[in-house]
Amino acid sequence: MIALAEPVSQTALWMFLAFVAATLVITYFSARKSAGASAYFAAGRRITGWQNGLAVAGDYMSAASFLGIAGMIAFNGYDGFMYSVGFLVAYLTVLFIVAEPLRNAGKYTMADVLAYRLKARPVRAAASLSTLTVSIFYMIAQMVGAGTLVRQLIPGVSYEVAVIGVGVLMVVYVVFGGMLATTWVQIIKAILLMTGSIFLSILVLNKFDFDLGKFFTSLTAISSTGANGEAVTRNFLTPGLLFTNPWDQISLGMALVFGTAGLPHILIRFYTVPDAKTARSSVVWAMIIIGLFYIMTTFFGFGAASLLGPDYIKAHGGTNMAAPELAHALGGEMFFAFISAVAFATILAVVAGLTISASTSFAHDFFTNVIHHGQEHRPGEEVRVARITAFVVGAAAIGIAIILGPTVNVAFLVGLAFAVAASANLPVIIFSIFWKRFTTSGAVAGLLVGLVSSIVLILVSPDFMKEAWFPLKNPAIVSIPLGFLGAFLGTFLTREPSAEKLFAELKVRANTGLGAEKASPH
């Protein structure tokens, strides 16, 4: 065990303010380039492959990954690492099935592809509802996380102040800087997070003289205090210390592996690149970064268990503080401040991505296409509506996060976001691209059945009820088949010759990129 000083300096605060200042400068310059819908919603489609790869990674690796997984591994070992695996493998679904057709056939949102040959209004209304649900649940989870984190990291800043601060910043990025500012905030965050993780991993390995065998051997006997105050020694490489029901792991795996390809804030990132080929290369860049990051959770997650021990972490801020406390113990005050600032940057980048996906969907899908039948009444209206929406979404997220308070269980909010994405969005995306016979009723039924079944099953799960009606923490294993079934039955019971007629066009466009939205000129 390593002894260290208790008080936390103001260094974390200063490092965090430096990050905020840098992102505001970016927002200022982005704002001057964000005139016009394509510039505002899709950064002019001029982001390069590696830039978008970093931005996807920055959009995806949330505080739940960095702090949550590190903590889960530090407390229960191997089972936490299972999350890391699922978060990367998920990108094969994105790469093989979704990214390229989406880029080729869409414009700003996931619903563009769904509405391509179906009746726009009902499909877009349902898709917008599911997008807003996923984005807002996910966002509230991040905001609550940010509030509790800052309260622990920077003494004197209350939960409410932290939540308001995060909310105001994400609204500023999105309202003024649009997709371009959001992209750069995500890129910088990804670089910071990778830098911090690499240093933390090196410091951990240094403690074991860079001998991996020695590192893994230290994990086979981790001592902690059990529930009844007794001393327990466990092998942290053994599975099953956290999950006792194997079906929980299968269902969670399904939510991760099939949900990522339906997360609206990830999907809209593929509209920011010039063409499908770049979308493809950006997925691969993202996979390299995300994979390296999640492999490193081995070092700082297990490292925290081995070098600090669960009891120490519990006494110093709890599960979510495993990574920052490890940085504190190994790298001192400065490194602790840096890792804390990185954790905060991580949250900001993710909430900015969520805000822009929610406001784009509302403005483009709901306002322009559902209410105004696909026509802007005045030029620039869509962007204006998106900016107002970002403001409203931000205010709502701040309000809800404050009302729920710091003690709410955020894990279920994230689980819900993935489950809805997998059960509502993915089935209809797949059917609309690959199934000629697919109809409007099928799309609406699939979206609504997937959405409602995920929410209902979570509400009756062990996270919510003492005597749960549904035994699993994540509903995906039931709700994904239900989403597909809804889409299938809705299609089976109706016919839509107009949609079948347009299938040739969608198929050619999705597979060749003919007629795809072009990057804007300089």
Next chain:
Amino acid sequence: MADWEAMEADPDFIALLKAKAAFVVPATAFFVVYYFALPIGVGWFPGLMEARVWGDVNLAYAFALSQFFMAWILAFIYVGVAAGWDQRAAAVIAKFQGREGK
């Protein structure tokens, strides 16, 4: 606009879709099976997964780590194969744009 029905019926386009499916379908099946083998193995065959394969590293961790390399390798293979599809798609487009010009 382009004659979508004619393009859809074009033998080169049909062959392109077949080539895509010939990679994507088995590759997807493979990664899904490989990935879910991990929670299945961990959940129902804990004894097997606790077998040590390298020092104190057990099969459960080694298998989990192998998933990262599996994903990277499949992604790189995909990029290589898909570059060929890009050329074939461009050829189909060129063929039809040439026809319209005449």
